[in-house]
Amino acid sequence: MAADQxxxxxxxxxxxxGMVYGTEDWCMFMYSLVKMQTPLNVLELGTGLGATALWVAQAMKEVGAGKIFTIDNGQDWSEIVAKSPELFTPLQRTLDFRAYMADLVAQFSLQSHLEHLQVTMPPYxxxxxxxxxxxxxxxxGPNDILAILGHFLPRMNESSSIFIDSASTSFPSYALLELLVAQLNAGKLPGMLLKATPAAMHESLWRQVRGSRYTLMHMVERKARLQNSTAWLKIEPVDLRPYPQAPFH
Ligand SMILES: C[S@@+](CC[C@H](N)C(=O)[O-])C[C@H]1O[C@@H](n2cnc3c(N)ncnc32)[C@H](O)[C@@H]1O
Structure with missing residues (x-):
């Protein structure tokens, strides 16, 4: 297929x-960001119908590097197909979730850049x-965010980003992230986060906190629907320059 097609x-x-999970615009944002920042290792928790994973993989294909792993147990699939069959082709309606994803990946020739893992989380x-x-x-939810950050924060590269869908428009989650980031930037590790972090990762997490600055951005969409936001936690080394690194001019 030609690139523009x-x-x-x-x-x-x-x-x-994309309308099913409200990611029809978000996926284009991620496409642009991946094209600009060229991440090599991306992980998505919750594939949905594949909107974001496909655009991230498409960006990686255009850049010529990178892979997104996307995890979903497919628990919503049969209900969505039954409720909104018009969203799918006659062939897709006959497929299970694993085959639906494999079909899309093949259709857009994204095999080198996208892998769907059909497992239930946790464990992560x-x-x-x-x-x-x-x-x-x-x-x-706040406890989910702590569990996810406890597991993944020490596994993030020194210049990296974590996006948490819907967290900015849920007050408890918004407040938790604001408190947490303020403490991290003060060089402190809150006990609740440490408790959610495997003991074997405590030293890596302390090292990250000592050597990083964290920026929290609440990306809220002005749309008449719920769960209209994504919290963006950007991690950068403590330095006198922004990351990813680019020459100053
Ligand atoms: C909001 S959707 C993801 C939307 C997707 N990221 C996008 O870009 O459109 C959430 C997905 O998480 C999956 N899911 C929910 N709980 C899960 C669990 N415990 N383990 C694995 N997948 C789960 C559901 O099957 C659903 O497809």
Missing amino acids: QFANLKELTDRI PEFEPGLDMLFSDFRH
Whole structure:
């Protein structure tokens, strides 16, 4: 498929299916960010119908590097197909979730850049090497955020980003993140986060906190629907320059 046709087909697909989880614009934001920052290792928790994973993989394909692993147990799939069959082709309606994802990946020739893992979380995967981006899009309560950050924060690369869907428009989650980031930037590790972090990762987490600065950005969409936000936690080494590194001019 020609590159411009692939782009148009992907846009048509995610404008249609992206509405189910409200990621039809978010996925384009992630496409742009991946093209600009060229992360090599990206992990998504909650594939949904694939909108974000497909655009991240498409950006990686255009850049020529990078891979997104996306985890989803497919628990919503049969209900979505039953409720909104018009979103899918006759073939897709006959597939299980694993085959639906494999079909999309093949259709857009994204096999080198996208891998779907059909497992239930938690437990969260051990991820080696470190992550450049994490997009968590399946749970956003305060305890879930602590569990996710406890597991993944020490596994993030020194210049990296964590995105937590819906957290900025849920007050308890918003407040937790604000408190947490203020303490991290003061060089402190709150007990509740430490408790959610495996003991074997405590030293890595302390090292990260000592050597990092954290920026929290609440990305809220002005749209008439719920869960209209993503919290963006950017991690950078303590330095006198922004990351990812680019020459000063
Ligand atoms: C909001 S959707 C993800 C949307 C997607 N990130 C996008 O870009 O459109 C959440 C997904 O998480 C999955 N999910 C929910 N709980 C899960 C669990 N405990 N383990 C694995 N997947 C889960 C659901 O099947 C659903 O597809």
